[in-house]
Amino acid sequence: MYRTFARRHASTKIAAAVLALAATGAYAANNTSNVRHASAAHADSTTTQLPRGVTPSHYALSLTPDAQASSFMAKVAITVTVSAPTSSITVNALELTFAGASIEGVGGMQQASKIDIDADKQTATLHFAKPLAKGQYTLAIDYSGKIGSQATGLFSLDYDTPEGRKRALYTQFENSDARSVIPSWDEPDYKATFALDVTVPSNQMAVGNMPITSSVDAGNGKKRVSFATTPRMSTYLLFFGLGEFERATANSDGTEIGVITKKGALAQGRFALDESAALLREYNDYFGVRFPLPKLDNIAAPGRSQFFGAMENWGAVFTFEYSLLLDPAISTQADKENIYVTLAHEMAHQWFGDLVTMRWWDDLWLNEGFASWMESRATERMHPEWNTALSAVGGREAAMARDALVTTHPVVQRIATVEQASQAFDTITYQKGEAVIRMLEAYVGADTWRTAVRSYMKKHAYGNTVSNDLWREVDAAAGKPVSAIAHDFTLQPGVPLIRVDSAVCKAGNTTVKLTQGEFTKDRDGKKALTWRVPVIAQTVGSSKLARALVENGKATMQVPGCGPLLVNAGQSGYYRTVYAPALASGLAASFAQLPAIDQLGVLANSQSLGMAGLQNPSDFLDMVKATPLSADPQVWGKVASVLGALHEQYADGSAEKPARQRAFDAWAVSRLAPVLAQTGWQARDGEASSVATLRTQLISTLSSLDDAAVIAEARRRYAARSTDPAALPAPLRRTILGVVAQHADSAMWDQLHAEAQAEKTPLIRNQLYDLLASSDDAALAKRALALALTDEPGVTNSPAMISRVAHTHPELAFDFALAHLEQVNARIDASSRSRYFPRLAAASAQAAMIDKLEAYSQAHLAQGARGDADTAKADIAYRIKVRTQRLPAIDAWLAKQAG
Structure with a gap:
């Protein structure tokens, strides 16, 4: 299943035969001494909720x-x-x-x-x-x-x-x-x-x-x-x-x-048809078992779901139409790539999931983690011009962001109820599963990994498996105990932290000493778990890689060459890296020389360490300041994404921007506006697909930063759409409308509403109703919420509109949904409510929201169905921590820039 991340559940209570071992996310994270033992104990048994016989x-x-x-x-x-x-x-x-x-x-x-x-x-x-x-x-x-x-x-x-x-x-x-x-x-x-x-x-x-x-x-x-x-x-x-x-x-x-x-829509499916045919041939070959x-x-299918x-x-x-059909009137390059990724994911499932199926939902990652990994592999191989290899860093970062919270859970987890099974379709199952596979593939080699996968497919065709069935095949193909590493990363939660304590160069080689801890965002002083961690390192400018396995918390490795040291070269590892200060400075100074994928990894690592208090939060901004205009478009896309997220951290819910946020936004605009000027609003012949994607990212982010030039240009183009066909080119149509809707006044909102009412094409109609819910103006957001509970938008658009309001106005959306609980519940399937309501609140930074979520959980959710609510509370608590403890360092850095 291809999940949309926000996305699934509550209130069916099914007792499992193994209920005593059931683990919520908090249980799994706080009882890690038991997790490995419990997971190993049930790995080769089969759970059932029905009488046997x-x-x-x-x-x-x-x-x-x-x-x-x-x-x-x-x-x-x-x-x-x-x-x-x-x-x-x-x-x-x-x-x-x-x-x-x-x-x-x-x-x-x-x-x-x-x-x-x-x-x-x-x-x-x-x-x-x-x-x-x-x-x-x-x-x-x-x-x-x-x-x-x-x-x-x-x-x-x-x-x-x-x-x-x-x-x-x-x-x-x-x-x-x-x-x-x-x-x-x-x-x-x-x-x-x-x-x-x-x-x-x-x-x-x-x-x-x-x-x-x-x-x-x-x-x-x-x-x-x-x-x-x-x-x-x-x-x-x-x-x-x-x-x-x-x-x-x-x-x-x-x-x-x-x-x-x-x-009438068949022509829009031609891209999917052609690519499916090519994918089938690729998969037949890779898996060694023909479809x-x-x-x-x-x-x-028209419509949409909040959850998949x-x-x-x-x-x-x-597949919902937006993930399968390519409409030349509205589709973007990002849409094309997303359609391909969805195809690749679901077609990979025809083997991983359909031909060979996990025995019980505990091992759901065998379906979803592998389909996610295979989608990435296929896209990189079949469409190298998209340069999607770099996107692996984003998936890994999403997993680590969740995995570093107290509410995380192991990749292989105990599932006891229908709701817990539904909640297992999450970032850990998909993105961490994919990241662990990518790391293990890099450890044993791509050919060895494929040999193991082929053997697994042939041996278990039409059957059901647990994770250890796969690890046996990997061990056999690799000739070494890879399963020990795999168990460390799948049977316990959390993110390893590799500390680079020292690096000494002698005779053309750098001796590096590493120690292993644990990266957490909300548990200062937590006793670290232990992992066997495959580490790849190199010196900047050298093409030679060094490999080591950190065991029992430490390792020493010899890295060819002398110069700034990069740990996790190529970004296949699932761990954070913190460098001794002198080493961190050397790496930052050579940032522009790194390959694009390592620039992405170093940026993400620096930003996460800073927000967690393991280094100065402003170190990330120093890297942004040093990022050249010539950097890869996906690197600038990452910069735009993080700057947009920091902008949201400053928001306090007031109608007027706080002065701190205005100062940050002005600096962020000063970094991104030149990139947009270089990229331009108009596509150029022969430009890379990543440039087209970056263009939309920059316009959207600058709009959120209240960049007057971007807002004015979007409004100009929207006003000229009837007389100038080039004003709203298909690749920018949604983006420009998004800027207009975000900054709409009442009259403009009414105009967009009228367009939505008149529109007959489901894909465009859905987009317009989503835009109506995206206004920064709280009064217009309230109008969108009221509209969502009418029959007008359609039953699948209603919950989507409320969710869209929650992106900008989480308190408003959550309070509205609770005040209209019966009406909202009628628009969401019963097994999805324990996911939907907490996710409305997840973007909040208000302490009161934690209490509201707790009250909602107590009143409406079974004990075993509170995973999403607990995660939302942890996210809010961490956001408050960042606001109070990390943003002051960024304020100080910004003041120095102004001075």
């Missing part, structure tokens, strides 16, 4: 949806094996109404004598008067259910067309929502085959995981469509879609690749 092997599902009535009728025949005599069978079921059930096999057929529903546990128990002996049976269930309006279970999405409003149906089952459509063993380890047939309107296209085998007239304007039987797979990968669709296809390595869109299904569709952008259903990838 009955196992499914095949589902034959007949589904008849009624889109207008938001309901469906269904029948399912499940082939099961009873391994121990029983008089009842328990399945997962959520909001299903049962008409009856029977079982046929050993001893003949009998009807279920009673069906007990447990709404809290999300189960249905079918009782039989005559006990079932060991053997194989067919369990037949007749039932009905609901079609929702949010992207969970079987749901509908409405969209406008020139012919009027249309409705399409889709499914989203990860992590635990197949049970709302099919009574099932809705856990990843219960793999089975699926045969789906649907009775649907004759004029609509039905889509499933497999190709259609037959379509026959069913009368009354309906047809019955049957799909081929799937391979063995987990329930959460089952897919069904229905609507007025179009499909384009291509052949790649013997597989039919398809893109499916609503009618095993006869077809692979990418299905584009795409889902890897086997052979039928679901």
